[in-house]
Amino acid sequence: MSYRKIFSVVNEHTVSTVIARYAVSMAVSCKAELVLYAAHGEGSDESILRHTERHLDHLFTEAFELGIHVTRITEIGNIGKLLPSRAQAEKADLVFYPLMSYERYGADLQRHAVHQLLRAISTDLAVVRAVGMAKPHPAHILVPLARVVGDKERRLMFIAGLAGSFHSRVTLFHLSAELDTKGMPDDITSFGKLLQQQNITVLERSGRGDIGKSITVEAITRHNDLIVLGASERGLLQRLLFSNPAGDVIHQPPCNTILFRPGR
Amino acid sequence: MRIQTLSHDEVFSTLLSTPQGITAEEATRRRAEYGPNEIREVHTRSMFSRLAAQFTHFLALLLWFAAALCFLSEYLHPGEGLLRLGIAILAVIFINAIFTFIQEYRTEKAIEELRKMLPFRVAVIRNGTEIEVDAVEVVPGDLVVLREGDKVPADARVVQASRLTVNNAPLTGESDSRTLSDTPCEGELLDCGNMVFAGTLVVSGSGQVVVYATGMATEFGKIAQITGKVVEEVSPLHLEITRVTRMVAIIAVAGGAGFFLIGSLVGRSFWDNFLFAIGIIIATVPEGLLPTVTLSLAMASRRMARRNALVKSLNAVEALGSVDLICTDKTGTLTQNLMTVKTLWSPEDPAMSGTVARLCNNVTVTQQGIKGDPTETALYNYAVEQGAVTGERLGEIPFDADRKRMATLHRIDGKLFVLIKGAGESVLPLCTSRKKAGLSIPIDTSAAAELKEMLQTMASEGLRVIALAYRELDQLPEGEIPEEGLTFAGFMGLLDPPRPEVPQALKDCHSAGIRVIMITGDAGPTAAAIARDIGLITGEPVIIEGRECVSMPDEQLREELKKDNLIFARMSPQNKMHVVSLLIEGGHRVAVTGDGVNDAPALKKAHVGIAMGLAGTSVAREAADIVLLDDNFASIVHAIEEGRAVFENIRNFITYIFAxxxxxxxxxxxxxxxxxxxxxxxxxxxxxxxxxxxxxxxxxxxxxxxxxxxxxxxxxxxxxxxxxxxxxxxxxxxxxxxxxxxxxxxxxxxxxxxxxxxxxxxxxxxxxxxxxxxxxxxxxxxxxxxxxxxxxxxxxxxxxxxxxxxxxxxxxxxxxxxxxxxxxxxxxxxxxxxxxxxxxxxxxxxxxxxxxxxxxxxxxxxxxxxxxxxxx
Missing domain, CATH: 1.20.1110.10 (Calcium-transporting ATPase, transmembrane domain)
Structure with missing residues (x-):
């Protein structure tokens, strides 16, 4: 099973081109259609429109030359409302969304587009925070996992698709105080085997301590180019009391980081 | 597709840049997108939270409780003087908190003044024109012009290089310089010769690079980031003070409760017993303990500052006194970080050796002094001191890390010479003759063996050996400079000399029962030679290299750590932190010294991190607990002495106060x-x-x-x-x-x-x-x-x-x-x-x-x- 239609949101920021390159590579690998999507608020500045169009032109050309079936869509309005309906209408399987530095994931009291999209989009959603332009093709992907891997099928499809596109090595990373005696949780080991069946090189690593800090330290010390986190399933109260590791990592990421929210 | 593998055009395309750079407007947009090119303090506590912490530690809470009891007693039974007592206890809490806070604030400010790592001004090409901007303004996609003496402002890919040579020592710890090119590379990012990294230095040449990462996204920034995320070990004194206050609390409350009970049994009124119990608690709690601990640490830190050890955290004072193991870097800590020629082996041709050393050399002589690669600077200085002649350079084959040699064509006194210097194994095979009694004689098998043996002997002494050779030409060569048929001139052995005070400091450490382990990014034989020279090792060295460290299981590494004469060589920052972690887990109280960015995580992890104040990077100084103002390893011994005295003194005044x-x-x-x-x-x-x-x-x-x-x-x-x-x-x-x-x-x-x-x-x-x-x-x-x-x-x-x-x-x-x-x-x-x-x-x-x-x-x-x- 693989993606058939991938959306990538492009805007006036250069980081959106980095994220779009992930989408382009996955589209090549999965032989999927690619839709380059832009939405501008009403009354947007002319320079924003110009920069966005320039990025769209650049990416469209790149995708076209790679033989991908690519279309570009530009709409006027609130992206938080337009994108979910467009993605549904176009029957998209996966949407890449570039997270800006001012958008704080997990801060429910804020009303950024990403929060609207998390609620409204029904497809697989990859919210990407890019910190650099140098590694559009990551060689090492870090995937932190909890003891029980939720939405295994969707998660497998995404990670396998991503790693397969770039021939990347995937490191499954787990934190537990009990690891020394019991080894890696069975769910993670079986997930690793499923990835290996898709010809992905898999490593297993463990750590202890604060989740957010440990993920960051692991990513830097092991030279990972990309982190793929699961969207936090903690409720508001849980996040207030016990913090939000995914939010902490994506707010100050050591490298490009994807927050993957499986489709409903 | 990774940045180092891209072709020239692909680099510009991927980074949305052009050979004319980006526009000023685009630079502004990207700055808003990526933020300023600077290293942010990670996870620093606000001043308010640091001040608040002084009011909420255990002893302060105990005193708050005692004060609350006083106020309650005054409310219920006024006129017993408990109001004054409560106010006095509050005064103790406030005075101590503010005093401690001021001490720590002042020492931190002193350290902040040392922060000067990223360059201030950088040459960039924007709108097709070269301009100068603040380093903080550099953005991804910027086309930066690098010249000799510049500090690299951000991580970038080389797109044009003219003998561009960088020194990555601030990042990797390796003292070798590296000549760069713009050709694609399939290797790992840090190993590729077409990349430059923020915080490193341009030794010679020039070039243009396209920035791909700035600020915290650079390799430099990542190290600063993990330094901020490493969990610091709690200091031994902090643990002890917590233990003492808990014991005191138990004694105080038990005493108060006990006497309350006794009073009740002998028929005294509730109120009398309650007042009495409060009196017992107040009598038992040593209200003066906190201010005296704080002041003792502060006075010790002042004494340490007079001995050139600047203390950033008061707890580090006593922690240093309990240290039983020091992990020290080599270059800059045990040595002076000044490559010098220690020996010239040239039995027959010393003059020509000097000529090669001086002329086959790319240092720049400026009014401020000699600028260039440390090895070349050492060779040049030595040659000039020996009176080597000058000449006119007509051509050059630059140094190449693969060929490991450099060649120049010179006219000297009207004659044409090819001059070659490089690694012995690269230059010797090209030599066919040598001088003897003024005549040029062929190098036969025995002579070749003799030269090889001398090369090995010098290398085994830990010297970096440079082979020098030359060839006289009748006419200018038509094509490339010919590198064969050379006449061997000599070997120069270079060494980074140890600091003169280090041997005595190591003896003092030994008599104090403190073990010292060298952890360096340099090669094993070089490290071992230095270690023997300064008295760090006495017998056969046990050398563990970084790549062995990575593959060795932790159990085996723990056993190796128990061995004497242990040296870690070719170590990366991750290796160093791993070794320090294992030593801490093994129950040691570990101090780590360092000066480079690569040392920062280990400095933070250790019980006491000691950075060099003069040669140290700002990241290392910020991560450390103590900064040596004179970079002198011997100052550590003095600081340890003061630290040990602190524990004894605190115990003495606890005895006094408890009595x-x-x-x-x-x-x-x-x-x-x-x-x-x-x-x-x-x-x-x-x-x-x-x-x-x-x-x-x-x-x-x-x-x-x-x-x-x-x-x-x-x-x-x-x-x-x-x-x-x-x-x-x-x-x-x-x-x-x-x-x-x-x-x-x-x-x-x-x-x-x-x-x-x-x-x-x-x-x-x-x-x-x-x-x-x-x-x-x-x-x-x-x-x-x-x-x-x-x-x-x-x-x-x-x-x-x-x-x-x-x-x-x-x-x-x-x-x-x-x-x-x-x-x-x-x-x-x-x-x-x-x-x-x-x-x-x-x-x-x-x-x-x-x-x-x-x-x-x-x-x-x-x-x-x-x-x-x-x-x-």
Whole structure:
């Protein structure tokens, strides 16, 4: 099973081109259609429109030359409302969304587009925070996992698709105080085997301590180019009391980081 | 597709840049998108939270509780003076918190002034024009122009290079410079020769690079980020103070509850028992402990600063004293980081060796001095000192990391020469002749073997060996400079000399029972040679390289760490932190020294991180607990000495402070059990705990290190600040003697005033006030003797010198002045419910003070004798 239609949101920021390159590579690998999507608020500045169009032109050309079936869509309005309906209408399987530095994931009291999209989009959603332009093709992907891997099928499809596109090595990373005696949780080991069946090189690593800090330290010390986190399933109260590791990592990421929210 | 693998055009395309750079408008947009190109402080606590922490640690909470009890008691039963007591306790909390906060704030500010890593101004091409901008303004996609002497502002990909050579030492720790090119590379990012990294230095040449990562996204920034995320080990003193305060809390609350119960059983009223319990708690809690610990640490840190060790965190002072293992870097810490020519082996051709060294060289001579690669600078300086000739350069084949040699074509005195220098294994095969008695003779098999053997011998001494050769030409070459048919000139052996004071410092470490392990990014033989030279190793070295470290299982590495003469070579930052972690897990108290960015995570992880102040990077200095202002390894030994003294001094003043608890408790016990008038009031207790005891206790904190402190091993981890021996000495011996003095004076005044047993006395009567004052005077007098006794647990005060600690004398003077105020002035009398006492009371108390010293000196004598007999 693989993606058939991938959306990538492009805007006036250069980081959106980095994220779009992930989408382009996955589209090549999965032989999927690619839709380059832009939405501008009403009354947007002319320079924003110009920069966005320039990025769209650049990416469209790149995708076209790679033989991908690519279309570009530009709409006027609130992206938080337009994108979910467009993605549904176009029957998209996966949407890449570039997270800006001012958008704080997990801060429910804020009303950024990403929060609207998390609620409204029904497809697989990859919210990407890019910190650099140098590694559009990551060689090492870090995937932190909890003891029980939720939405295994969707998660497998995404990670396998991503790693397969770039021939990347995937490191499954787990934190537990009990690891020394019991080894890696069975769910993670079986997930690793499923990835290996898709010809992905898999490593297993463990750590202890604060989740957010440990993920960051692991990513830097092991030279990972990309982190793929699961969207936090903690409720508001849980996040207030016990913090939000995914939010902490994506707010100050050591490298490009994807927050993957499986489709409903 | 990774940045290092891209072709020239692909780099511009991927980074959305052009050979004319980006526009100014685009730069502004990207700056808003990626933020400024700077290293942010990660996870620093706000000033408010740091100040708040001073009010919420355990002892402060205990004092808050005591103050709350006082205010509650005053509300329920006013007029007992508890309001004043509560306010006084609050004053202690606030003064201590603010004092500690100011100390830490001042030392941190001193460190902040050392921050100067990223360059200020950078040349970039925007809109097709070269301009200068602040380094903080550089954005991804910028086309930066690098020239000799520049610091690289951000991580970038080389797109044009003209002998562009960089030194990555600030990032990787390796002292070798690297010549870069713009050709694609399939290797890992840090290994590729077409990349430059923020914080590194351009040694020579020039080039253009396209930025792909700025600020915290650079390799430099990532190290700063993980440095901020490494969990610091809690200092041993912090653990001990927490333990002491918990024990004190248990004793205080148990005592208060116990006496409340006893009071209830003997039929006293609830309110009387409650007041009594509060009195017991307040008497037991050493309110003066916190300020004296803080001031002792602060005074020690000032003494350490005078010895060139700047302390950033007060807890690091004592932590350094408990260290039993130092992991030290080599270059810049044990050595001077100055490559020099140690030896020239050129039996027949020294002049030509000098000529090659001087002319086959790309250093730049400026008004500020010689600029260039450290190895080339060393060769050039040596050659100039030897009087080598100059010439006109006509051509060059630049140094290449694969070929490992460099060639130049020169005209010298009208003659044409090819001059070649490089690694022995690269240059020797090209040599076909050598000079002997002024004649050029072929190199036969035995001569070749001799040269190889000499090369190996010099390398085994830890020298970096440069082979020098030349060839005379009849005419200018038509194509490439010919590199074969050379005449061998000589070998130059280079070495980074050790710091002169290091051997003695290592001997001091050895006698103090502190083990030193070298962890370096340099090669094994070089590291071993230096280690032998400075006396770090005595036998056969055990060298573990970084790649072995990575593949070695932790269990095996733990066993290797126990071996003597251990050296870690070719170590990466991750390896270093891994080794430090294992040593800490193994129960060692570890200090780590370093100066590079690569040292920062290990500096943070260790119990004490020690950075170099002069040569150290700002990231290393910020991660460290202590900064050596003179980069001198020997200063660490002095700092350890001071740190050890701190633990001893804190234990001494705990003994001193705790001793006064017993004479404060005994009066209450007497009052409860025997029905005598209360011999000591709460305000008088406060006068001792917060008044007369404070300055002498502080003076104990300033005691100099005892003469044998560096001849003893580090204190064991299991040894605590507060031990049974300390409690017994304070409570059962010194304290009881003080109680005896106080109660004797009390009863003396009552007896001479005509009081008889079970007679009630009004609390405002002169006789009662005088009697309680006499009890107070007894405590004060014996505390004066106690401060001398507590200067050392085992060494006689006559050995130390009675007057050697002038602060003790000043403390006693202030104690007597305060006593005089309390006892002989109306305001003092009114505040503390006292009355003037006769001289006869003091005459009665003097023998108690003298006998305290006599008895304690006798005890110390027997303890020393017993210890000496045990040794034998």
């Amino acid at each position: 006064s608890n017993i004479p404060e408790l005994i009066p209450y016990i007497g009052y409860i059990l025997f029905g005598i008038p209360l011999p000591l009031t709460i305000m008088q207790i406060l006068a001792v705990d917060l008044g007369t005891d404070m300055f002498p206790a502080l003076a104990l904190g300033a005691e100099k290190p005892s003469p044998d402190i560096m001849q003893r091993p580090p204190r064991p981890k299991s040894e605590h600040l507060l031990t049974r021996g300390v409690l017994m000495r304070a409570y059962l011996y010194l304290g009881l003697w003080e109680a005896l003095a106080g109660m004797s004076a009390y009863f003396y005044v009552l007896h001479t005033g005509g009081w008889s047993w079970s007679q009630t006395l009004a609390t405002t009567s002169t006789l009662y006030l005088q009697a309680t004052t006499a009890c107070l005077a007894g405590i004060i007098m014996t505390q004066i003797a106690n401060v001398f006794a507590c200067r050392s647990p085992n060494i006689s005060i006559f050995t130390l010198g009675i007057f050697s600690n002038r602060l003790v004398l000043a403390g006693i003077a202030s104690e007597l002045l305060l006593a005089a105020f309390i006892i002989y002035t109306p305001p003092g009398n009114a505040l503390f419910a006292c009355a003037p006492i006769a001289a006869s009371v003091w005459l009665l108390l003097i023998p108690f003070a003298i006998l305290l010293i006599v008895i304690d000196e006798s005890r110390k004598y027997f303890v020393r004798r017993s210890a000496a007999q045990t040794k034998v």
